[in-house]
Amino acid sequence: MSNENGFLPIDKTYGTRAMNVGSEAEQWNSLAIVPPITLSAVFKQKASGEPQEFLYGRLGNPSRQCLERCLADLEGGKYAFCFASGLGALNSLMTMLRSGDHILCGDLIYGGSSELINNITVRAGVEATYVDTEDLTNVEKAVRPNTKLIFLESPTNPTLKVTDLEKIAKFAKSKNLITCVDNTFLTSYFQKPLNFGIDIVMHSCTKYINGHSDVTMGVLITNCDKISKDLALIQGVGGSVPSPFDCFLVTRSLKTLALRMEAHQKNGFAVAKFLEKHPLVEKVIHPGLPSHPQFEITKKQTSGHSGIVCFYIKGAKEAHTKKFLSSLKMFVLGGSIGGLKGLAESPAHISHRQLPAEEKLRVGITDNCIRLSVGIELVDELIEDIDQALKAAFE
Ligand SMILES: Cc1ncc(COP(=O)(O)O)c(C=O)c1O
Structure with missing residues (x-):
């Protein structure tokens, strides 16, 4: 469909990158071409007080690292943070907000996402407004002095409405707002919101990314160093992290x-x-x-x-x-x-x-x-x- 119908060209190196990035055999003493599952929740420290790559499973784990490196690369991002579910990822994103902040959400998002925002995020003192982001003027009108984040899906769930990502990102930058797009429906294979200036991409990896209906997982991906610092903290001490076994399964699934x-x-x-x-x-x-x-x-x-x-x-x-x-x-x-x-x-x-x-x-x-x-x-x-x-x- 892509080229002959005038769509963006397919990312030609995607399949090869999915096969290799994060899974390099040289990183393991065994030279295993399939990354081993590291179940250990604790990593021996060589010397007290000397920082090491891995310390404790919640903070970082080789199986999670393989997957996060690959997910970031495929999305055209620098940093990826995996969570225990798509909603775990969204809830973690919402903890970047403070009481009194305002978020603008697309009026058509997954029902569980709006349930989370309406019942948990709003309860923490954050205001939320839903607008049809298909028309930028709706977004312009709904922005308030305390707006911090625009969150949307494109295409939307379930009626597949599409938002112009470049326009929304440009507007958000002019107002100093963070943008996050839930890219679950297309994956980075068909759409890369970061390329259009969007700050954060979210996925429910439970869906196409894993694809075999046997894992629940979510991810947030960004290019922004400042946002990545926040997300690393939220992931590490928020604690909604996926198991090494699930990371192994998703790393395998990315290859197809x-x-x-x-x-x-x-x-x-x-x-x-x-x-x-x-x-x-x-x-x-x-x-x-x-x-x-x-x-x-x-x-x-x-x-x-x-x-x-x-x-x-x-x-x-x-x-x-x-x-x-x-x-x-x-x-x-x-x-x-x-x-x-x-x-x-x-x-x-x-x-x-x-x-x-x-x-x-x-x-x-x-x-x-x-x-x-x-x-x-x-x-x-x-x-x-x-x-x-x-x-x-x-x-
Ligand atoms: C578009 C979209 N985003 C997020 C989610 C939530 O993901 P999870 O079920 O992995 O928590 C879903 C779940 O159906 C979804 O369809």
């Missing part, structure tokens, strides 16, 4: 990330095109389709799209959605994304159930809205499955 993302993109695109022509479908949202309202911005800042497709079943009836979801045979009903296996869900009832009813309506999360995370199975079988489930929904 480029291949997996290409496969997800190919299947997701085919499913979206199929749905666009389906008589039982009202609307399809996929940033790689020319029908997407921000298609031009998408081309300017991404080199492709993942396997996430959002669509609306004709008729807007909850019963049709329920029957569609229960009739799927290959897609699993599940509230996650980014795994090898296809997942389907109703955001109104699963991933975004926490949003108040009027807010759901305002952002387009209606009862007939379906989010697909298209897997890497044979695409003809996936399409056949969707087709039979749509027909079953109207029987």
Whole structure:
């Protein structure tokens, strides 16, 4: 999709860097080409009071270091900090704020992220406002003297709205605000927000980055020395760190990330095109389709799209959605994304159930809205499955 459709060129060395950076055999006495898992929580010190690379597992561990080096490199960043989950990463980011500070959030973020901000961050005395960041004037109007951070997803979860990252970063810099983009839906393979001036990138590594649905992890990545000092402290003494075993699994998974993302993109695109022509479908949202309202911005800042497709079943009836979801045979009903296996869900009832009813309506999360995370199975079988489930929904 990338070049012929005018998207940014694919990062050609990505696969090789994912294979090698952080995993160099020379760093181990054994010359192992697969980084060993270091389970030790304590590291022997050569002399009292002389700083050493590793002291204590929470503060740093060779398995975590391998992964963080690779994640930073792939994102085009200098520093990466892994946390025990995506929300662990976001919660850690929020601790950079002080009581009385204000954050501006995109109006469409993962339901758990807004639940965290509304219930924990706000309780600590931070003010939060949600705006549609697709239009910069909304952001300009919502900025206050105490605003410190702009946090958004692009594309958004679940309706795939796109924000112009370069514009938002430029504006934020002019106001001395920190920007953080949740890049979970695309990964650094398809989008590198730091290249557009964004300060911090966040991922739920639980999704595409690990991709095998067997690890919960998050990461924050930055190029800024000052921010990295804060994040190192927050990671080390905040203590929400992943286990060495999980770091090992994600390091392994990164080696196939480029291949997996290409496969997800190919299947997701085919499913979206199929749905666009389906008589039982009202609307399809996929940033790689020319029908997407921000298609031009998408081309300017991404080199492709993942396997996430959002669509609306004709008729807007909850019963049709329920029957569609229960009739799927290959897609699993599940509230996650980014795994090898296809997942389907109703955001109104699963991933975004926490949003108040009027807010759901305002952002387009209606009862007939379906989010697909298209897997890497044979695409003809996936399409056949969707087709039979749509027909079953109207029987
Ligand atoms: C876009 C996005 N960001 C963050 C998260 C939270 O990540 P985790 O489940 O790893 O805490 C999710 C989880 O679904 C997500 O979809």
